[in-house]
Amino acid sequence: xxNIDNLDQQILRVLTKDARTPYAEMAKNFxxxxxxxxxxxxxxxxxxxxxxxxxxxxxxxxxxxxxxFIGIILKSAKDYEKVIAxxxxxxxxxxxxxxxxxxxxxxxxxxxxxxELHSVLATKIxxxxxxxxxxxxxxxxxxxxxxxxx
Numbered sequence: 001x002x003n004i005d006n007l008d009q010q011i012l013r014v015l016t017k018d019a020r021t022p023y024a025e026m027a028k029n030f031x032x033x034x035x036x037x038x039x040x041x042x043x044x045x046x047x048x049x050x051x052x053x054x055x056x057x058x059x060x061x062x063x064x065x066x067x068x069f070i071g072i073i074l075k076s077a078k079d080y081e082k083v084i085a086x087x088x089x090x091x092x093x094x095x096x097x098x099x100x101x102x103x104x105x106x107x108x109x110x111x112x113x114x115x116e117l118h119s120v121l122a123t124k125i126x127x128x129x130x131x132x133x134x135x136x137x138x139x140x141x142x143x144x145x146x147x148x149x150x
Contacts, residue, residue, distance in 0.1 A: 012150035071103035
C-alpha cells in the first residue's frame with residue numbers, strides 16, 4: 001500500500017476538482033517544482049491510487065431525465081455472476097453493486113423517459129430468469145455528487 005502524505009492529498013484534491021490542472025500551476029501553489037508534481041502523480045498511478053482521468057457528463061443535458069435505483073433479489077446466490085453478465089449488456093445500467101441486506105444486487109439505471117424505463121424493466125431486466133423480484137426507486141434529484149476526499 002502506498003502511503004500518501006499531505007502533498008499527495010493536495011494534488012489529489014486539485015485533480016479531482018479539475019484533472020486538467022497544469023502541474024506547473026499546482027507546483028507554484030504548493031511551493032515545489034513541476035517535476036515533483038509529475039513524479040508524485042506517476043507514483044500514485046503506479047500504486048493504483050489514480051486509475052485514470054475521465055470527463056464528467058451531464059446526463060440531463062443529453063436527455064437522460066430518469067435516474068432510478070433497482071434492488072434485485074436473486075432466486076439463488078449462485079446466479080450472481082450470470083445476472084451481472086446479463087446486466088452488463090444493457091447500456092441503461094450504469095452502476096451495479098453486490099450488497100448485503102434486502103437485495104443481492106443494487107443497480108443504477110438511466111433512461112430518457114419513464115416509458116423507456118418501463119420498457120427496460122419489462123423487456124430486459126425482469127426477463128432475466130435468475131431474478132426473483134425487483135424494487136424500483138426513482139431519484140427525484142441528486143443534491144450531493146462528489147468524489148471521496150483524499
